[in-house]
Amino acid sequence: MEHEILKTRQIALIDCREMLAPEPMIAVLAAVEKMNINEALLMQHRQKPVNLFPKLEDRGLQYYLEEESDGSIQLLIWQEAA
């Protein structure tokens, strides 16, 4: 994945590939609660977490998704600087 945020923020990796629903959502939302403005979260998952996107939007978070041909994804989540 290439993104400007990766170069400017401290990245915390959260690997959800071995997690069953709804564990990825719980793990990501717990992690974003603790995330500060200098940080971003990189989620790895087996599939697109469609139910997570509205939760991120509700929290005013930005995200960037990259999907591989096998359906696995990398999702970059960050908070826009004020």
Add this chain to the structure above:
Amino acid sequence: MKTVGLSLDQAPPEDIPIRFFLTAPLFGSLAGCLMLYQGQQLFLSEWLLETVAFTHLLTLGWLAMIMIGASYQMILVLVGGKVPFLSLSRFVHLGLAGGILGFAGGLINNHSTSFFASAIVLLGALSIFVIQISWSLFRVEANRPTVLAMRISILSLALTIILGGMLIGQIAGWWRVPFDRSLLKGIHLTLGLLGWVTCLVVGVGFHVIPMFYLARPFPVRTAWWIIYFLLLSLLLYPVVSFLALDTKWKMLAFLPAGVGLGMFLITLIDLFRKRRRKSVDTTLRFWQFGLLNLFFSLPICLVFIWNSKPALGFLGVLLVIGFALSVTNGMLYKIVPFLIWLHRFSPLLGKVRVPLMKDIVADASARRQWRVFVPAILLLAAGIVGQLDFLVRFAGGMWTAASWMLFIILYKASRMRPPEIR
């Protein structure tokens, strides 16, 4: 693929899929009561009105109810499309539930007005569903086996409905169809079971087995081949039937489907064996039992084509109840708790302590239902093969109990409310 700023808050309101899921076991219990009341007689001929009612209580009342509810819920996850006119789904449920009741009741009581009126309601409700789902399915690219399987499935359902309508109209005397009734019935049955039910279960299985059981992704090349084999049989069987070719040709027409389903079986067994988390829950048991029934139904299917009478009831039990009902029953224990959790508890994450999925439907409850469900099917199969009336009735009683147990478990889950935030 790179996507920025996706807005995917398009999941249907929770009441839409849940109303379908809660209704299915009620129709299951009605089918069980009919077994209890009619016994062995129910499996003597596929033309008996009670048998037609029983078949539709299961295929429409249970299977279609769950598959339609799941389609509304999962189309976003499975194919990424949005279902249009979602509020119509509540009318689809109402039409389907009322239609099946009137249709089966009309057949059992030989009440033609109720039967024909309900059939029209039923055809209308199913047609709305077909239009809604087709709208979603044909607007996305069919670049994945799941999408193609779902497209074949929905087209098969549309044709099954048309053939069902033709049969009903012919019985009512509304029109004359220049084909033999048993020919139409054979194609109606094939498109319904192999096209609509099997293609949907297989196509959804490609996606949900890795998702629910932490298995490796379903091999894409194998998945394409399975779908092509199923499609080939679905195309061949009507041609062979219309040309009135003999049973050897019919067997040949089903051969690709048999190969495809064999590949599906072998691949799933391998995926289950190599899954990353080895925990065994009851939903996995339902899948395993369903696949076992599918395995035994393949040779029986050939016997049925060769000489229909003795094998039909047994085939129906294996394929419809043993495979399709078992798999859908198990899937409800995955889908319903997730829906309840997603809609009612996930908004509270980080604010209060929220229950886990296993707190919404405990595996112990599911296991208790499984312990009634499986013997009911085994006894029914034994009762049909051995032509033992008391065994069929006993199985009917057990099946009614299993259906009610499922309903109570799901109903309790649907009543769970989130805690108030102070």
